[in-house]
Amino acid sequence: MRRLICLLVVSLFTTALAQQEQVTAGFIYVGPTDDNGWSEAHDAARQLLDDEFDWLTTIAVESVPEADAEPFIDQLVQQGANVIFTTSFGFMDATVAAAARYPDVVFAHATGFMRAPNLATYTAEFYQVYYLNGLMAGALTESGTVGYVGAFPIPEVKRHISAFTMGVRAVNPEASVNVRWINSWYNPAAATEATQALVAEGADVFAFTEDSPTVIQVAAESDLPSFAHYSPMLSFAPEHVVSGQLVHWDRIYRDILTKVHDGTYTAQNLQDVDYWSLLFSGAVEVGADEEVMINPAFEEPLRARMVSDSELGEVSVYDLVMTRLEQMSQETPAFDPFTGPLSDRNGNEVVAAGATMSPEELASMQWAAEGIEGQWPDEP
DSSP states (O other): OOOOTTOSEEOOOOSOOOOOSSEEEEEEOSSOTTSSSHHHHHHHHHHHHHHHOTTEEEEEEOSOOGGGHHHHHHHHHHTTOSEEEEOSGGGHHHHHHHHHHOTTSEEEEETOOOOBTTEEEEEEOOHHHHHHHHHHHHHHOSSSEEEEEESOOOHHHHHHHHHHHHHHHHHOTTOEEEEEEOSOSSOHHHHHHHHHHHHHTTOOEEEEOSSSSHHHHHHHHTTOOEEEOSSOOGGGSTTTEEEEEEEOHHHHHHHHHHHHHTTSSOTTSOTTEEEEEOGGGTSEEEOSBTTBSSOGGGHHHHHHOEEEETTTEEEEHHHHHHHHHHHHTSSSOSOOTTBBSEEBTTSOEEEOBTOBOOHHHHHTOOOOBTTEESOOTTOO
């Protein structure tokens, strides 16, 4: 076993392998490349690397329905792609099937868990960042109700909402996070409706998983703060975006493609390759925009809100955020929000005292943290 720059769990072969002199990489996106969110972030990384490497050619297909991905994968193979990245959880079954049909093509699936000799998995993992966003949200809510617009109730989104909620409750133990699902990755109309409903129910701070700035814009119309999702979104509401999550997919794609090019990765040795890229990797970052970790408009209220921490004593939320960021940015984090004892919202112990959830456990997580309100499909 060895650790890659943006990898927590991966097994590599050490034998010398043939170099792949020319690489043609195909990318499949679930949304449009101008969504200001998830798909745009992937495509920005693709373009960056296409310009960076003279041995690399890239092809991209946008707005692919998750249930209909296989014909698009076939199309990329016919266009000469020898590496294919499928960038949404719902592409998993299609990717597994295609990997079996094209055993000489290298596949990598984002946020999934099924692998094969020619199929790796990868994710830029944000639960640490969501926890930090939650600390800030908990300090800023006046009503005690934080709104969250969720895309699909899959383990990835569930663990992010739970991490966010644990952050909220760490500074505001009586606060709740009210979740509304829209069952879509990109649906501004549904996101608008969900946000407006949460405002009507008393939510006064917002976070979301939907690949547009809609929630930010709707919340700003009611003069309410919010947190950006995966991309720089400060410009959409400069006086209302507090912070958020930023992703640098190029860190992961550069590593994978370089290893395909130099022969380290082949279509025969990817069974145990899984990128789980946390803060330490540099693939994920806290921020409302590039070089704006916390909107200066919110620094004063975060510094003014004091909390009592068992480790740090009396501390401002601003300083607590900075301390936790430093602790979680270490190669071996000194703090992890998913360290027990933890109970779910039904009072069941889900993490024992002193234990920390593993990447495998987090990848299949279904339970809801204490303080989450609203529907939670497949709740244990």
